[in-house]
Amino acid sequence: MRKKSKIQWYFLIIVLIIYLALLLINFSAFLTSIMFFIDILKKIIPSFLLVFLLLFIIDYFIDPLSVTRHFKEKSIRKWIYALISGTIASGPPYLWYPLLQDLNKKGVSYGIIACFLYCRSIKLPYLPLLIFYFGFKYTVILSVIMIIASVIQGIIIDKIIKQEEI
Amino acid sequence: MPTFKQSFKKSLKDIYSFIPLLIGTMLLISLISLIPKSFYSYIFTGSFLDVLTGSVFGSILAGNPMTSYVLGGELFKQGISLIAVTAFLVSWVTVGVIQFPVESVTLGKKFALTRNILSFIFSILVAIITVTLYNLL
Numbered sequence: 001m002r003k004k005s006k007i008q009w010y011f012l013i014i015v016l017i018i019y020l021a022l023l024l025i026n027f028s029a030f031l032t033s034i035m036f037f038i039d040i041l042k043k044i045i046p047s048f049l050l051v052f053l054l055l056f057i058i059d060y061f062i063d064p065l066s067v068t069r070h071f072k073e074k075s076i077r078k079w080i081y082a083l084i085s086g087t088i089a090s091g092p093p094y095l096w097y098p099l100l101q102d103l104n105k106k107g108v109s110y111g112i113i114a115c116f117l118y119c120r121s122i123k124l125p126y127l128p129l130l131i132f133y134f135g136f137k138y139t140v141i142l143s144v145i146m147i148i149a150s151v152i153q154g155i156i157i158d159k160i161i162k163q164e165e166i
Numbered sequence: 167m168p169t170f171k172q173s174f175k176k177s178l179k180d181i182y183s184f185i186p187l188l189i190g191t192m193l194l195i196s197l198i199s200l201i202p203k204s205f206y207s208y209i210f211t212g213s214f215l216d217v218l219t220g221s222v223f224g225s226i227l228a229g230n231p232m233t234s235y236v237l238g239g240e241l242f243k244q245g246i247s248l249i250a251v252t253a254f255l256v257s258w259v260t261v262g263v264i265q266f267p268v269e270s271v272t273l274g275k276k277f278a279l280t281r282n283i284l285s286f287i288f289s290i291l292v293a294i295i296t297v298t299l300y301n302l303l
Contacts, residue, residue: 011187012193015194018197032195033197037192052177060170093262097268097272114284138300140247153284157280
């Protein structure tokens with residue numbers, strides 16, 4: 001995790017070096033880019049605050065780990081739990097792989113795992129930013145389609161890969 | 167159940183850890199303003215292939231969904247079609263080329279391969295359906 005956060009800082013430093021080079025080579029282009037950056041930043045701040053608030057609310061009230069315990073429930077309920085936990089799960093996907101591997105060993109199907117991973121792409125706390133750029137109607141349609149797609153993908157994977165195969 | 171303070175600290179830490187990446191991405195995006203629009207028309211031709219181009223780009227690139235929203239949003243403002251941007255957004259978060267080695271080690275190569283191929287195909291389908299519904303509703 002520390003390594004990853006260092007990489008993020010290296011990334012920022014590289015970008016700043018690019019800007020420094022731009023400042024020296026073409027001041028007008030530098031100014032245009034900086035103005036563009038300030039414009040994005042000003043517009044994005046309210047959405048960013050809302051993202052923080054939602055991150056906090058979800059972390060405080062919901063525990064995704066406790067939801068994953070229901071992955072072995074019967075019929076439609078396990079899909080609903082996979083959808084809920086996928087949507088509220090935070091952090092990069094590779095952090096979840098060991099837990100999912102463990103759940104798979106305990107009998108959770110590959111389809112449910114695929115559904116969980118696909119649903120992770122719908123990030124409730126980040127939705128204000130998606131609404132900011134693309135509007136409420138687009139965000140709702142995309143989220144609903146992705147929820148349906150995550151279940152369909154899970155069902156397909158369950159048909160292709162049987163539990164004992166891997 | 168975490169305490170109020172723990173949750174607040176964790177959320178603050180999550181946001182803080184993401185700031186360098188977000189600022190860096192926004193600065194990179196700002197360089198887009200220097201690129202002439204003719205460049206985008208060279209990559210995104212306005213044909214049906216744009217959705218495929220969007221999916222390929224999204225699959226290669228990786229990171230926090232927030233980054234893809236900002237990047238996708240700014241590309242959309244530059245005139246790239248909504249269908250291509252949607253394919254880009256969806257594949258960014260569902261296809262994990264960079265995470266593929268870890269995924270195949272932990273969950274099996276067959277699973278990782280099947281899931282990523284399906285996610286790539288789905289990113290195109292989701293983009294087409296979303297934009298069609300968006301225009302209809």
